[in-house]
Amino acid sequence: MPIKRVETGSQIPLSAVLKEEVDHAAIAVAADDNEVSVVFHAICASCDDKKLLDNVSGAFGAGRVAAIMGPSGAGKTTLLNVLAGRTTTSIQVSGDVVIARAKPTDVVRKRYTGYCEQHDSLIDVLSVREMLEYTAELKCSQYLSHSTKIQRVDELLNEMGLTHIASSQVSVISGGERKRTSIALALVSKPPVLLLDEPTTGLDAATADDVLAAVKKLARDGSRVVACTIHAPSSRAFRLLIDDVVALDGGKVAWAAPPGEGSHGPLATYVSQSLGSQYVDGDSLAEHLLYAMRDAKTKDIDVAERWSKHPVYAATLKRVQYLASKAETEDPDAAAQRLREACPGSLAWTKDDPRRKLAVATSVPHGIVTLLRYRSLRSFGDVEYIMTRLGDKLLYGLVMMSLFWGEGRKKRQMEAAMNSAGVLWFAAVLTGYGAACYMPQLVSERPIFLRETADGAYLPVTFLIAKTIEECIIILPFALIYFAAVFFSVGLQGNFLISFGLFYLTVIVGLAIAQMVAAYAPDADAANALLPTYITCNLLSSGYVLLTSDIPLGWRWYTRCNHLYYAWMALLRDNFSYDSAEMGSPNTDVLDHYDVRRAPSVGMCALALIIFFLVYLCLAERGLAALARSRR
Known part of the structure; x- marks a missing residue:
């Protein structure tokens, strides 16, 4: 069930606001065997004895947009790569990742998950339209008609604001337009799980909000899981388009719950009470969180330890541990079936697609x-x-x-x-x-x-x-x-x-x-x-x-x-x-x-x-x- 927002001016303590709601959400998720969720438990990652992630746990629910936030070097991209199965072999990873109640297979991670990289890798000799049509031919089911794929490309050009440059060669478009094209590539098959690495970097505030709005619409449409790393969203986007926040600091979790709104919302209250940084209405809550984590270091405050002692942490960890343990006995192929049932509008497969159980959509x-x-x-x-x-x-x-x-x-x-x-x-x-x-x-x-x-x-x-x-x-x-x-x-x-x-x-x-x-x-x-x-x-x-x-x-x-x-x-x-x-x-x-x-x-x-x-x-x-x- 959705977490309730806390109205500005409320004097209800944070523990009373969130603990009951998160406990209730944990029970609801545990009882829903068809929930399309992404769960990560005790994730650790290191490279050359340097810890990139340290005991990171959390969950992204269906139909919601989750933002992974934190300062540069906090481990945001590493966490997203772990979830997508795209870390390099030089990075040692431990912990559990669960998608749709089972350990993710190549089919789930490659075919049923959309991923947008932070640094675009596009084919410069193609036009923007050709780039999208080319990706649609490869990522969408081979057994969909060509007209259906073209229709999807037209939708993306409109949603991403790329119609005016559809015939322009990729090599001559601007950095922001390349970013929007890269996001469109991840969206082309309407995947059940969508992971975006810094989708708003290089975009102006209005365009960034439009991109997040399109992502929000996709999350609501078919109960998809959407998670993105984002450095500093606008106040409007943070308030209206982001449902959950996972904040990282030095590879550790500093917050993993809905942010709420206003100075007495869950996140603002937590930052004020636990990190000693008072939030003032009208400030950007996302930027305030980053400043609070930075200031906490100067005060020798361990933000990860403060979060681990918070009442919401225990409820969230209980939920994650339950789902992670249940995945040990689940049939991995069942996850793909759940994704197909939860997102029938996805173009990654068709009902009679003989390749729907294969990681590559096309022969x-x-x-x-x-x-x-x-x-x-x-x-x-x-x-x-x-x-x-x-x-x-x-x-x-x-x-x-x-x-x-x-x-x-x-x-x-x-x-x-x-x-x-x-x-x-x-x-x-x-x-x-x-x-x-x-x-x-x-x-x-x-x-x-x-x-x-x-x-x-x-x-x-x-x-x-x-x-x-x-x-x-x-x-x-x-x-x-x-x-x-x-x-x-x-x-x-x-x-x-x-x-x-x-x-x-x-x-x-x-x-x-x-x-x-x-x-x-x-x-x-x-x-x-x-x-x-x-x-x-x-x-x-x-x-x-x-x-x-x-x-x-x-x-x-x-x-x-x-x-x-x-x-x-x-x-x-x-x-x-x-x-x-x-x-x-x-x-x-x-x-x-x-x-x-x-x-x-x-x-x-x-x-x-x-x-x-x-x-x-x-x-x-x-x-x-x-x-x-x-x-x-």
Whole structure:
């Protein structure tokens, strides 16, 4: 039942005002098996021996907006991340989190929970409308009609005040507009549980109030749980739009109850009586609470200890302990069922949705098509994206054409034949170094990937396949232009289609290597250092710098694990075919010099390159999956 407000001027003590009401609310919640609530009990979090949260307990009820408040560094975001299951593996967490009366599963946390991060991670090449439509396609049930999703996007554009910039590219909108867009992404599927990290930061007071009003409406609609970290809400928003407050100070709870109104309301009375900071009507109660906690430190007052001795604390803890203990015996799948029954208007599922028990709303094919439709097609029209992939090929092509013009047509000259072999080797090797052009985008998209996988938008394999298809498509015409220019200007003697096929396979193996490195490297600097180092190791054992027969036995095994070896050997076989060459000709001498006869056939080398491509992609998928799991 709702907690009663205390009218200004009332002289009723705080204990009399709240204890009876909270006890009654505890009984009501305990008896309601369908209550959609978020409960956290004895939550502790630490990182490198630094305590971020210390024995934090509380509950967020359905149909109410809860604000997590406190000074900077109080642990607000950490608590929200714990509830959402998004803390990194470097943070050790203990305690119990209960959602809809059960331990939260991936289905509940990813699919049935909306989360808005403090720092937005949006796709700059999309418009605001496209960003919302893209998210709706991934977050809403796959079995909803496209028109239903578009209708939801239109509603969000209106509610968030984004209609006038709907067609504007995300990269050019203001910080406040980006914040509202991020909030809209969390709201797109009307999730039963909504967690927002600093949703009003960067917004003016009026816009911030409008955002909270929209959130309040969503909480009332379908009895949803809404909790947000908020630093300093306006007096109006705090009075009209926030139902419950959890105040943190130094990772400990300083208050966890409805705030009430006026100087004799529950929170104002508590601050005056327990923290020794008198509240005056007309002041902002939210700001007064923050000032009171700061002043308490100067007075050596332990606000967490004062709260633990308050009569409301015991009643609230009793309620939380009951729900946490009951969750131990609950079927985790029952929570998802309760959420579906409590919020039938949610778009995260449909009645006949066969995927309603899965953490990801859409299938792998649907996710790939969506990523290609919204992200890849936009990338193909981005000049910067195109030039980073074309620029190196234009430069290398011009250099090699000017240096080796006509060398391949000098058939009877050994020096010319060796030069042609060098052209083929450089063509294979430069594909590895050229893969560095993919690295910046792969690493820069990591925050988006982490947010979307945490949201249950798609699986890591979906993202990887879509990115691979995107890059393979855009690489094809550029690789063809580059290789054709070099092949015909140098006058190479092999079969052009076979040689280009081998070259293209080598290019996409380089792409797979770049994806693997980007998946495992901690940051862009590390990725840019690891990739050329690995390619250089392959270069040295490819059989050109050091002949295969001269490679020490301890290293010779590595030659067979080197995709550049197979690429170059296959190109040599195709361009210096000894089957049609005269004995003692330059062609035969080149093959003998590089010991090509002991290498696999062209077909087997091509098969080896395909295997390398698939192996590197599998390693990249494992790296992306581990990266996604690092948010637990």
